[in-house]
Structure formats: structure tokens, C-alpha cells
Amino acid sequence: MTESTRQAQAGQAPSGQFALLGQRRFAPFFWTQFAGAANDNLFKFAFTVMVTYMLQVSWLPADMAGLVIGALFILPYLVFSATSGQLADKLEKRALIRFVKWLEVAIMALAAWGFFSANVPVLLLCTFLMGLHSTLFGPVKFAYLPQHLSERELTGGNGMVEMGTFVAILLGQLVGGVLVVVPQVGPEWVGISCVVLALLGRLAAQFIPVSPATDPGLQVNWNPVTETWRNLRLAHEQLAVFRSLLGISWMWFFGAVFLSQFPAFAKEVLHCDAHVASLLLAVFSVGIGVGALLCEKLSGHQVEIGLVPVGAIGMTVFAIDLFFATRSLPAPPASGLFDVGGFLQQGAHWRVMADLGLMSMFTGLFSVPMYALIQLRARPSHRARIIAANNILNALFMIASAVIAGALLQAGFSIPQIFLFTGIANALVAAYIFFLVPEYWLRFHAWVLTKLVYRFRITGRDHIPADGPAVLIANHVSFIDAVLLMAASPRPIRFIMDHQIFKVPVLGWLFKxxxxxxxxxxRDDPAAYERAFVEAAQVLREGELLAIFPEGAITRDGELGAFKSGVLKILEQARADGLSVPVVPMALTNLWGSYFSRIEPTGAMTKPFRRGTFSPVGLSVGExxxxxxxxxxxxxxxVQDLLQPATDGCRRHPDPTPSPE
Structure with missing residues (x-):
């Protein structure tokens, strides 16, 4: 039994994300992956800067160096991810991590010799081998977290990992960019630093707790082509998971365009030296880290995919503005290139940094909830292989990114124009993903309602079953009750609702x-009546959550009405199907009297500021x-008992006492 399981059984609140750094189940793993990410990027960026600024390699032009090195690094993801996913499911994860870290030590020893001798072919080989190292570690990394973190810690844990990864990128690339240009000894210092980081990563791995294999009897298929196809089909069995894989892969396409172009962007567009390229990477990495850490706060300690559209909108807006920011850049100095001091003295450059920082912050908001969703909903015995499928898609998208960006450069397009195309493409891709998986868009509306319209407080959220069928019952106070319940549940909910509500503008579209x-x-439509119960029975047979408002209509006086027998008919059919379905009572409080509730004689949705903005609304969930x-x-x-703490049911407007979740 893991520590997170014991914690949940003890009824304790989940740890804050920073508190995880003081716990053995997370800290050694965090620092192991941190050291590995830092080493990857110290090595790659130092190598890129060396080829771009310091060496003249006829067969590797400076403007193509970043693309070639990036593509070579991710090629192993495409070839070996299927095998690494199987190994991560079959083997004990701590032992596998230790093996991978020893492999990193050997690769970095070879890379150190390459830096000492300025041997570009050897360093290209090490780039490929470090990609192999990261390919082996990737499925283990994301399959490890659900074994040691509770459901309500997943978003925070993933946020910490994402933040740590990009801080490591920042530090690795910053140190690599600074060290490699030190006169006479720069490359040698880079080589030594790579070896030291590899050893530190191996030391941290020594303290990772045992992580049992999830499928020890798995027979490994060593054919990468057939296993890759099998993994993709496995991921496609759960469409929300598969679409999330596509979303994450697109995020890596998007990020790779910018990361691979920073050295050339700094030199050719901004007319700056290599230190400014490092500064841009620092801004980008800090932005990602801030966005990743914000996810836990904005999600209320649950897997909140409503943040994904927020991230997508921000990514597009600031990527496009970055293009326009480059149209008013100052002329280069007489010396040819700005140093960091000269760069920061120009007001136009601050707009460039703001666009990069905000764009990357929204990228963090975009990616972290999707990683958490995959970990939460993928079958535990196949989780690492699902992550491997994700890595395969990531590799395909990143290779496509390098090929497309390279083709556009060869065709004469500028780097700012490529950034503009990427921002526009992001809007189109995001819209397509949300069309395929409406749950993202629905959760976005629920998130906006509960964070920007109301101050939503929830108690007893842990009573919502984490898996299996259940019927949720609640009092019916307003036209947005279903949206609020949706926001409170980490799982999708299917609602049974009065057919008249589907005629309400916007809300009807959302419920569809x-x-x-x-x-x-x-008496009005017997066929529709019976059809609703047939669909409800199918929802429960499929192990999903079904919500019903047993009063049958929105209250007109704020009081809890009589329950109709439809809910009993649903439960009787479930028992006839051999299902033992729990009923979870819920009570919405302080919602009566709001804009969306029915207040006679004016009715609902007639006075937008009837209760003011950010008015408190509560949801109590019972056992x-x-x-x-x-x-x-x-x-x-x-349900009536759950309403009692609200003082006189839901008629009055008390401020719910529970702390926000």
C-alpha cells in the first residue's frame, strides 16, 4: 500500500505540491528527473551554441543546427518508445530508473571527450544516445506518479514535475550557454559539467522507493513497428485519453518551434549575442514553470481539464503578438550584436520578453491537466505503454515541427513569420481537439462559472466515487446546477434533465x-420518457456517473420539493442488470436568488447583477x-440534512463555511 493510499484512507487532506518535496515518495524522483532534464539541455544547448557561434561546419549550417540537433535527439522516441513502455510496465520502476541513470553517466563520459576534441560527429552520436536515455525514462516518469500520489495530488505533482523540468531546461541551457563561450576552456567545462550532473542524478535515484511492476507477466514484443501500432490502438480505446495524447503532442510541436529557433532568433532577428539567447530561454522556462505551478491553485486540487482551453487561448494570443513585436525592433548596434545590457535597454525588447513569458505560462496551463487526465483515466496495468504511445506521438510531432520549420526557412520565410504561422495553427488545432472532445470545452465553462462568476465552495468532494457507476442526486435550484456539479467532479457526469432546458440559449447547447x-x-411524450430510462441504464452499465434532480423541476420558492419516482425506476433497472449502484446525495446552497434561479414574478436570467459578482455558492456532498x-x-x-448547515435550506443567502477546494 502506498503512502498516498494510506493518507486517503485516513481521511487526510492531500499534501500541497511544495510539501511533496519533503517526502521520500516524491523528492528523490523529482531530483532524479530534474538532473536528467538539466543535463539533456546543458549538453544540447552548449552543442548548438558551439556550432552556431564558434565552429564553421560546412555540412551543418548555423541556421539549421538547432533543428538538426533537436530532430536527432527525439528520433529515439519514435523508434524505441514502444519497447520502453513495455519495460516500464513489466519491471520494477526503481531498478529501471537506476539502470537508465548509469547509462546516462556512460553517455556523458563519451560526450565529454567530444567536447574536449570539438568532435561534431561524436557529439551528434551522443545527442542520439541522450535521446535514447530520455526515451527509456519517459514512460517510467509518468507511470511512477500515479503509484505514489493520490488522485487529488496528481495535478500538483505533475505541476511540480513540469515546473522542475522547465527550470532544469532553464538552468541547463543557461549554464551550457554561459560555459561553452568561456575563452579557451568553455567546451571542456561543459563536458565536465555533463558528467557531474549525470552522477548527481544517479545518486538521487538511489533513494527512490520501490515501485512494483504493474504488469510483471507481460511478454515484451521487441518489434517496434507492431508494438507502436498496438500502443496507439490501446490508447485509442479511451477517446478522451487519446485526444489528450494528441493535445500534448501538439504542445511539444508548438514548443519545439520556439525552443529550436531561439539561438538563430536571437542572432538574426534581435541582433543579439549568445547570452541573450540564454535569457530568452530563461524567460520561456520560467513562464512554463509558473503556469505549471498555477494549475494546482486554479484547479482546486483536482484534475481540471477546463484549464486547457484557457491555455490554448493564451498560447495563440501571445504567439501572434510576438510576430508583431518583432516588426518594431531597433536597428543593430555599431558592434553588430546587442549584449544583455544593451538588449534590456530597448523598450521593444521588453515586449518580446513579455510575449514569450506569457505564451509559455499559458503553455504550462495547457499541458499539465492533460498529463494528469491521462494518468488518472488510463488503465494502471497499461499506463506506461499509454505514456509510450504519447512519446511516439510527441516524437512524430516534433520531427514534423523540425521538418516544417526547416522547409519554411528554406522557402524564404523569416523566423517571426514561422512564429505567426504557429500561433494561428495553434488556434485551429485547439478548436479541432475541443470539437472532438467537448469535455474540455464544457469544463472550461464550468471553471469560468465557478472561478470568475461565483465563489464556489465544496465540502465532501471525496464522497464522489473515483470509479464505477453511481447515481448523484441533488436539489434543483437553477439553470446552472448541472454545470456546478460538473465542476465538482473529477469524472464526467451524464445528466438526466427536463427537455425544456435544452431550449435555453447557450445552456441548451452546452448540455447537448x-x-x-x-x-x-x-403524459406529454411517452416515447421520450421511456427513452431517457433506457439511456440512463446504459450509462450505469458502462460504469459512468449519472446525475438526476429528483424534484423534476427548478424550485420556485427556494425550498426542497418532493422527490419523484423516476430515480427509483433507474435504480430498479440497475439492480435488474446485476449492478449495486450507490446513490450520492448532494445539496447546492446559497444559489437561490441568483441570476440563474427562478424568482417570481420576473423569472430567471432577467437581472444579471441581482446578487452581485463573486457571490458565494456552496455544494455539500454526502456519503x-x-x-x-x-x-x-x-x-x-x-439531501435536506445537507442543506441544514446553510440555515433554512437554500432560501436564504448564507456564506458557506467550508474552505475552498
Whole structure:
């Protein structure tokens, strides 16, 4: 049993993300991956700067060096990810991590010789081998976290890993860029630093706790082509997971365009020296880290994919503005290149840095929730292979990024124009992904409502089952009750809703996207009435969450009405199907009297500022009710009990007492 499991069983709140750095289940792993990411980037960036600024290699032009080195580094992801995913599922993860870190030590020893002798072919070989090292480590890295973190720690843990990775990129590339240009001894210092970092990573790996294999009986398929195809098909079994893989791969395409072009962008567009290229990378990396850390705060300690559209919008806006920022750059100095001091003295350059920093911050908001979603919803026994499938797609997208950017450069397009095309393409790709997986867009609207319109407070969220079928019942106070319940659950919810609500502008469209089940009174539309129960039974058979408002209509006086028998019909059918389905009672508080509730005589949605902005709204979730307690009277009583702390049900407007989650 992992520490996170014991913690959950003890009813303790999850640790804050920074508190994880003081725990053995996370800290040694964090520093191991941190050292590896720093070493990768110290090596790659120093090598890129050396070829761009210091060496004249006829067969490797300076403007193509970053693309070639980047493509060579990610090529092993394409070839070996399928095998590494199988090994990560089959083997104990601590032993595999230690082996990978010893491999890094050997590769960096060879790279040190390459730097000492300025041997470009050897360094290109080491680039490929370090890509192989990262390919082996990737599936282990993301499959490790769900074994040691609880569900409500996943977003924070992934945020820490993402932050650590990009801080490591920052430090590695900053140190690599500074060391390699030191007169006479720069390359030698780079080589020594690479070896030292590899040894530190191996030392940290010594303290990683045991992480049992999730599928020790797996027979490894050594054919990378057939196994790659099998992994992609495996990922495609869960469409939300597969679309998230595509989203993450696009993020790497997007980021690779900028990261690979920074040296040339600094030299040819901004007319700056190599130190400014390092500064741009620092701004980009800090932005990613800030965005990753913000995810836990903005998500309320749950996997909140509503942040993904927020990230996509910001990425597009600031990538496009970066293009326009380069149209008003100052002329180069008489010496030919700005140093860092000269760069910072120009106001136009601050706009460039702001665009890079904000664009990368939104990139962090875009990626972290998708990583957490994959870890949460992928089958544990296949999790590493799913991550391997992700790495394969990442490699394909990054290679495509290098090829497309290289082709555009050869065709005469400028680097700022490539940034502009990438920003526009990001908007189109994001819109396509959200069209394929409406859950992202739905959760975005729920997030906006609960963070920017109301101050939403939740108690008892852990009572929502993490897996398996369940029926959620709640009082019906407003037209947005379903959106609020959606925001409170880390899992998708299918709702049974009055068919009339689908005629409400915007809300009706949202509920159709959510695949809500319309129900009409039997006397008005018998076919629709029966069809709703057939669909509800199928939802529970598929192990999903089903939500129903048993009152059958939105309250007109703020009081909890009588429960109708439809919920009993659903539960009886579930028992007939051999399912033991718990009922989870919920109570929405302080929502009566808001813009979306029915207040006579004016009705709902007639006075936008009736309650003001950021008014407090609460949701209390009770313990699941077993089958023997599922009667209309007991279910209504449980919901009524949850309303009591709100003082007089939901008629009045008390401020919910629970702390925000």
C-alpha cells in the first residue's frame, strides 16, 4: 500500500505540491528527473551554441543546427518508445530508473571527450544516445506518479514535475550557454559539467522507493513497428485519453518551434549575442514553470481539464503578438550584436520578453491537466505503454515541427513569420481537439462559472466515487446546477434533465455537448420518457456517473420539493442488470436568488447583477447511500440534512463555511 493510499484512507487532506518535496515518495524522483532534464539541455544547448557561434561546419549550417540537433535527439522516441513502455510496465520502476541513470553517466563520459576534441560527429552520436536515455525514462516518469500520489495530488505533482523540468531546461541551457563561450576552456567545462550532473542524478535515484511492476507477466514484443501500432490502438480505446495524447503532442510541436529557433532568433532577428539567447530561454522556462505551478491553485486540487482551453487561448494570443513585436525592433548596434545590457535597454525588447513569458505560462496551463487526465483515466496495468504511445506521438510531432520549420526557412520565410504561422495553427488545432472532445470545452465553462462568476465552495468532494457507476442526486435550484456539479467532479457526469432546458440559449447547447439525457413527462411524450430510462441504464452499465434532480423541476420558492419516482425506476433497472449502484446525495446552497434561479414574478436570467459578482455558492456532498437505504423518503432526507448547515435550506443567502477546494 502506498503512502498516498494510506493518507486517503485516513481521511487526510492531500499534501500541497511544495510539501511533496519533503517526502521520500516524491523528492528523490523529482531530483532524479530534474538532473536528467538539466543535463539533456546543458549538453544540447552548449552543442548548438558551439556550432552556431564558434565552429564553421560546412555540412551543418548555423541556421539549421538547432533543428538538426533537436530532430536527432527525439528520433529515439519514435523508434524505441514502444519497447520502453513495455519495460516500464513489466519491471520494477526503481531498478529501471537506476539502470537508465548509469547509462546516462556512460553517455556523458563519451560526450565529454567530444567536447574536449570539438568532435561534431561524436557529439551528434551522443545527442542520439541522450535521446535514447530520455526515451527509456519517459514512460517510467509518468507511470511512477500515479503509484505514489493520490488522485487529488496528481495535478500538483505533475505541476511540480513540469515546473522542475522547465527550470532544469532553464538552468541547463543557461549554464551550457554561459560555459561553452568561456575563452579557451568553455567546451571542456561543459563536458565536465555533463558528467557531474549525470552522477548527481544517479545518486538521487538511489533513494527512490520501490515501485512494483504493474504488469510483471507481460511478454515484451521487441518489434517496434507492431508494438507502436498496438500502443496507439490501446490508447485509442479511451477517446478522451487519446485526444489528450494528441493535445500534448501538439504542445511539444508548438514548443519545439520556439525552443529550436531561439539561438538563430536571437542572432538574426534581435541582433543579439549568445547570452541573450540564454535569457530568452530563461524567460520561456520560467513562464512554463509558473503556469505549471498555477494549475494546482486554479484547479482546486483536482484534475481540471477546463484549464486547457484557457491555455490554448493564451498560447495563440501571445504567439501572434510576438510576430508583431518583432516588426518594431531597433536597428543593430555599431558592434553588430546587442549584449544583455544593451538588449534590456530597448523598450521593444521588453515586449518580446513579455510575449514569450506569457505564451509559455499559458503553455504550462495547457499541458499539465492533460498529463494528469491521462494518468488518472488510463488503465494502471497499461499506463506506461499509454505514456509510450504519447512519446511516439510527441516524437512524430516534433520531427514534423523540425521538418516544417526547416522547409519554411528554406522557402524564404523569416523566423517571426514561422512564429505567426504557429500561433494561428495553434488556434485551429485547439478548436479541432475541443470539437472532438467537448469535455474540455464544457469544463472550461464550468471553471469560468465557478472561478470568475461565483465563489464556489465544496465540502465532501471525496464522497464522489473515483470509479464505477453511481447515481448523484441533488436539489434543483437553477439553470446552472448541472454545470456546478460538473465542476465538482473529477469524472464526467451524464445528466438526466427536463427537455425544456435544452431550449435555453447557450445552456441548451452546452448540455447537448455534455450528452445530457432529455426527459419529458410521460403524459406529454411517452416515447421520450421511456427513452431517457433506457439511456440512463446504459450509462450505469458502462460504469459512468449519472446525475438526476429528483424534484423534476427548478424550485420556485427556494425550498426542497418532493422527490419523484423516476430515480427509483433507474435504480430498479440497475439492480435488474446485476449492478449495486450507490446513490450520492448532494445539496447546492446559497444559489437561490441568483441570476440563474427562478424568482417570481420576473423569472430567471432577467437581472444579471441581482446578487452581485463573486457571490458565494456552496455544494455539500454526502456519503454514498447503499441499496438498502435507497427510498424516496431517505434520499430526500439526506439531501435536506445537507442543506441544514446553510440555515433554512437554500432560501436564504448564507456564506458557506467550508474552505475552498
Amino acid at each position: 455537448l455534455a450528452k445530457a439525457i432529455p426527459i419529458a413527462p410521460a 454514498a447511500m447503499p441499496p438498502e437505504a435507497q427510498t424516496l423518503e431517505t434520499m430526500r432526507a439526506r
